[in-house]
Amino acid sequence: MEEDFRKGEECPHLLDLIPNERDWMVKEVGGGGKGFGVIEEKKLELRLGLPGSEDWPAVMGKQEEHSVESALSLGHYKLCKTSGINPSSVGAKRGFFDTVESKTEVFQQQQQQHPGFLQLQAKGKDLSPKTNGRAEQQSLERKACGSSVAHGSAAAPSRNAAGANNSSQTRTATTPVVGWPPIRSFRRNLASTSKPSLESENGGLETAIKPENGGKGLFVKINMDGIPIGRKVDLKAYDSYEKLPLAVNELFQGLLAAQRDPLAAGNQKNPEEKPAITGLLDGNGEYTLVYEDDEGDKMLVGDVPWDMFVSMAKRLRVLKSSELSASSLLQLGAVTRKRTAAEC
Amino acid sequence: MTYFPEEVVEHIFDFLESHRHRNTVSTVCKAWYRVERLSRRSVFVGNCYAVRPERVVVRFPGVRSLSVKGKPHFADFNLVPHDWGGFALPWIEAFARGCPGLEELRLKRMVVSDESLELLARSFPNFKVLVLVSCEGFSTDGLAAIATHCRVLRELDLQENEVEDRGPQWLSCFPDSCTSLVSLNFACLKGDVNAGALERLVARCPNIRTLRLNRAVSVDSLSKILARAPHLVDLGTGSFTMDHRAEAYHRLMNNFTKCKSLKSLSGFWDASPRCLPAVYPICRNLTGLNLSYAPAIQGADLIKLIRLCLKLQRLWVLDCIGDKGLAVVASTCKELQELRVFPSDVCGAGTAVVTEEGLVAISSGCPKLNSLLYFCHQMTNAALITIAKNCPHFTRFRLCILDPGKPDPVTNQPLDEGFGAIVQSCKDLRRLSLSGLLTDQVFLYIGMYAECLEMLSIAFAGDSDKGMMYVLNGCKNMRKLEIRDSPFGDAALLEDVGKYETMRSLWMSSCDITLRGCKTLAAKMPRLNVEVINERDESDEMEENPSDLHRVEKMYVYRTVAGPRNDAPDFVWTL
Numbered sequence: 001m002e003e004d005f006r007k008g009e010e011c012p013h014l015l016d017l018i019p020n021e022r023d024w025m026v027k028e029v030g031g032g033g034k035g036f037g038v039i040e041e042k043k044l045e046l047r048l049g050l051p052g053s054e055d056w057p058a059v060m061g062k063q064e065e066h067s068v069e070s071a072l073s074l075g076h077y078k079l080c081k082t083s084g085i086n087p088s089s090v091g092a093k094r095g096f097f098d099t100v101e102s103k104t105e106v107f108q109q110q111q112q113q114h115p116g117f118l119q120l121q122a123k124g125k126d127l128s129p130k131t132n133g134r135a136e137q138q139s140l141e142r143k144a145c146g147s148s149v150a151h152g153s154a155a156a157p158s159r160n161a162a163g164a165n166n167s168s169q170t171r172t173a174t175t176p177v178v179g180w181p182p183i184r185s186f187r188r189n190l191a192s193t194s195k196p197s198l199e200s201e202n203g204g205l206e207t208a209i210k211p212e213n214g215g216k217g218l219f220v221k222i223n224m225d226g227i228p229i230g231r232k233v234d235l236k237a238y239d240s241y242e243k244l245p246l247a248v249n250e251l252f253q254g255l256l257a258a259q260r261d262p263l264a265a266g267n268q269k270n271p272e273e274k275p276a277i278t279g280l281l282d283g284n285g286e287y288t289l290v291y292e293d294d295e296g297d298k299m300l301v302g303d304v305p306w307d308m309f310v311s312m313a314k315r316l317r318v319l320k321s322s323e324l325s326a327s328s329l330l331q332l333g334a335v336t337r338k339r340t341a342a343e344c
Numbered sequence: 345m346t347y348f349p350e351e352v353v354e355h356i357f358d359f360l361e362s363h364r365h366r367n368t369v370s371t372v373c374k375a376w377y378r379v380e381r382l383s384r385r386s387v388f389v390g391n392c393y394a395v396r397p398e399r400v401v402v403r404f405p406g407v408r409s410l411s412v413k414g415k416p417h418f419a420d421f422n423l424v425p426h427d428w429g430g431f432a433l434p435w436i437e438a439f440a441r442g443c444p445g446l447e448e449l450r451l452k453r454m455v456v457s458d459e460s461l462e463l464l465a466r467s468f469p470n471f472k473v474l475v476l477v478s479c480e481g482f483s484t485d486g487l488a489a490i491a492t493h494c495r496v497l498r499e500l501d502l503q504e505n506e507v508e509d510r511g512p513q514w515l516s517c518f519p520d521s522c523t524s525l526v527s528l529n530f531a532c533l534k535g536d537v538n539a540g541a542l543e544r545l546v547a548r549c550p551n552i553r554t555l556r557l558n559r560a561v562s563v564d565s566l567s568k569i570l571a572r573a574p575h576l577v578d579l580g581t582g583s584f585t586m587d588h589r590a591e592a593y594h595r596l597m598n599n600f601t602k603c604k605s606l607k608s609l610s611g612f613w614d615a616s617p618r619c620l621p622a623v624y625p626i627c628r629n630l631t632g633l634n635l636s637y638a639p640a641i642q643g644a645d646l647i648k649l650i651r652l653c654l655k656l657q658r659l660w661v662l663d664c665i666g667d668k669g670l671a672v673v674a675s676t677c678k679e680l681q682e683l684r685v686f687p688s689d690v691c692g693a694g695t696a697v698v699t700e701e702g703l704v705a706i707s708s709g710c711p712k713l714n715s716l717l718y719f720c721h722q723m724t725n726a727a728l729i730t731i732a733k734n735c736p737h738f739t740r741f742r743l744c745i746l747d748p749g750k751p752d753p754v755t756n757q758p759l760d761e762g763f764g765a766i767v768q769s770c771k772d773l774r775r776l777s778l779s780g781l782l783t784d785q786v787f788l789y790i791g792m793y794a795e796c797l798e799m800l801s802i803a804f805a806g807d808s809d810k811g812m813m814y815v816l817n818g819c820k821n822m823r824k825l826e827i828r829d830s831p832f833g834d835a836a837l838l839e840d841v842g843k844y845e846t847m848r849s850l851w852m853s854s855c856d857i858t859l860r861g862c863k864t865l866a867a868k869m870p871r872l873n874v875e876v877i878n879e880r881d882e883s884d885e886m887e888e889n890p891s892d893l894h895r896v897e898k899m900y901v902y903r904t905v906a907g908p909r910n911d912a913p914d915f916v917w918t919l
Binding site for chain 1: 418420421422423478504532636637639642686687688719744746748777801803828829
């Protein structure tokens with residue numbers, strides 16, 4: 001436990017494979033993150049075109065070819081494990097981190113030597129109902145199996161895919177999956193149940209204790225009529241009522257358009273074609289912006305000075321103006337008057 | 345060796361701390377078996393259906409401390425039907441009859457009725473410790489029985505249970521003569537408590553060191569309690585919202601300052617950032633901090649608090665801490681051993697708040713980190729490889745990328761290499777949870793390198809039966825394997841049927857196994873219970889001869905010496 005792993009001296013079979021000039025992230029924090037990602041992409045794309053194939057010869061090192069194949073067939077897996085892998089030998093565990101010296105020729109060589117592994121890959125089931133990403137991986141592997149220069153071509157799609165918008169590769173969690181993410185039920189309800197009690201019990205807390213600093217963001221939930229998914233908006237990011245409607249428009253324009261015309265939303269619709277949400281504050285638009293204060297009352301946005309609004313608003317809503325009936329408007333008006341009177 | 349008098353052998357066995365060691369020595373010879381079983385004071389039953397309670401009582405008549413676990417882990421995520429089983433009553437009944445000297449009972453994921461609690465309270469005159477974790481089936485009436493009858497109760501620890509609220513009276517059931525409490529945790533209770541009764545109880549228990557309040561306890565009450573119990577070591581605050589009187593706030597802060605022994609803080613229900621400074625005075629002594637129930641506390645306030653916690657060893661937070669916040673943790677908390685980052689916006693449509701960057705920062709700044717639970721929006725192979733290099737001491741590594749099957753966003757590759765690096769580097773790894781896009785390759789690595797691995801959780805991973813086979817063939821210390829939504833079928837299941845007798849249990853749901861596979865397994869291995877769980881509405885179709893080729897939705901296999909259980913509900917078939 002006294003070992004200083006940052007120096008990389010104590011684990012020769014792991015760390016000495018990464019020369020010091022490519023010291024990844026050990027000392028850098030935070031901002032260095034993007035940096036190593038880019039460096040890594042180059043290294044990984046060489047390796048991952050043939051996932052694992054370069055590991056086996058490295059692991060087996062001096063073993064004969066047949067034992068590599070037998071390692072891959074599981075009947076002999078255990079045998080190989082005990083005879084082939086000597087934990088203390090540096091070469092054995094090299095497989096993982098052997099990115100540095102890798103060159104294309106080496107891969108091609110290894111590829112030819114180990115038809116067993118390639119057969120393994122080729123037999124991989126095509127699970128089309130599963131993620132697109134997985135299918136992509138399968139096709140990458142098959143390409144790799146196909147020819148000895150496949151390595152280069154296998155790498156290329158991954159490089160391109162990485163650069164391009166890869167949202168189509170991932171399984172987008174549009175439908176909720178049972179028991180996913182794996183958290184307990186009481187945690188799921190945490191965010192929704194805590195806010196209401198916060199509003200009722202917090203009372204005049206905001207006014208009583210002076211704010212520590214104005215630097216932090218203030219994210220409040222914002223929901224729009226007719227749209228099931230809410231957003232969050234950082235009130236601290238704006239200094240006046242002027243910019244808030246624009247932000248709201250930005251958050252919901254796309255969702256609204258998708259809601260209205262689900263078929264068209266699938267194609268990357270030109271942003272200009274989506275109708276903008278306007279008139280939120282002046283009562284003239286199709287929608288009106290209201291907020292809930294810490295007492296749970298609904299108030300029209302725009303009555304009080306901006307700073308006061310930011311300290312009071314716990315939640316925002318974009319309501320259909322037509323649904324603000326005369327009676328509820330009066331109620332809103334009455335509450336506003338009551339509050340302003342109290343604060344005089 | 346057999347000439348040693350038994351007292352000496354017994355004394356030597358006293359030094360054996362772990363159950364496994366005691367189990368091992370009991371197999372040496374008959375004499376040792378006898379000495380061991382009669383001197384055994386503590387028994388741990390990892391699966392309540394693996395052995396009958398009566399048998400435990402007969403073998404170990406002198407047991408003082410019993411721990412039993414019920415439902416499989418995935419029950420936490422609603423994958424196990426509600427009335428699947430795991431009843432505590434048979435255990436309590438058996439011990440009430442055969443082992444009345446029982447002093448401690450710890451149950452996890454079991455169904456505990458009020459009747460069981462009443463029986464417990466009345467049957468064991470020396471009862472001292474009750475710990476219930478993730479249990480359900482009881483109400484505050486059951487707690488009242490415990491409070492009333494357990495005269496020498498030292499610990500009542502309720503962690504994350506589903507408890508029906510029948511009023512606040514239970515707390516008042518602790519008699520005035522009860523002064524023995526050392527630990528009281530009722531944070532999971534939803535209902536009100538009588539503040540006065542609580543304050544008086546705390547005041548008359550001079551040895552109380554752990555106190556975790558529930559949401560209903562006001563800050564005023566907390567303030568008074570702190571004043572009465574300044575020697576607390578572990579505190580769970582109640583609802584941490586303050587009224588607007590500054591005087592109350594300052595009183596609270598003063599009372600916190602007096603608590604020189606406080607090492608662990610949790611609770612912070614409904615906490616708003618304004619109240620946090622009240623705890624600043626004690627932050628520098630904190631070794632444990634749980635802010636995961638306080639979604640209103642966002643990045644900047646968290647950071648301010650954490651900057652003061654130089655000795656922190658255990659931190660639980662929500663992901664609103666952000667990568668920046670984690671960087672602060674990394675630069676401040678050099679003693680950090682356990683980190684849990686929970687998702688705060690489960691409903692999706694939120695911006696990514698923690699990514700691989702935060703974890704890399706932590707790994708770089710906190711080399712003692714050995715236990716991790718991390719929910720994030722994305723992860724890269726490069727990051728995992730770096731993390732593996734920085735933190736080779738992981739014993740528990742649970743990573744949950746919220747989008748199932750998501751690849752490395754930079755390279756668009758599966759995360760096989762990254763997780764492979766983790767298992768290769770962390771030689772002491774005992775528990776691993778995988779996520780993201782993963783092929784059979786990652787299982788090859790796990791089978792090869794994860795020698796100490798005891799528990800593995802797999803979801804939406806793998807390409808073929810080979811994946812599961814690699815794991816079963818390679819991980820010789822595997823005890824619990826749980827798999828969901830992965831393409832493993834009968835071939836994998838039946839590859840090495842003897843393996844399951846070396847494990848506690850196997851769970852497979854939404855995989856490709858069929859009824860025939862399950863039946864074959866059951867036929868070959870009589871000492872396994874192979875349970876098939878069917879919850880379908882079209883149960884008519886299932887009851888009349890379901891085809892063997894029918895895909896099994898949920899299967900739970902476990903080794904047992906008790907035979908098929910007799911309390912299984914209709915929808916559970918033990919094959």
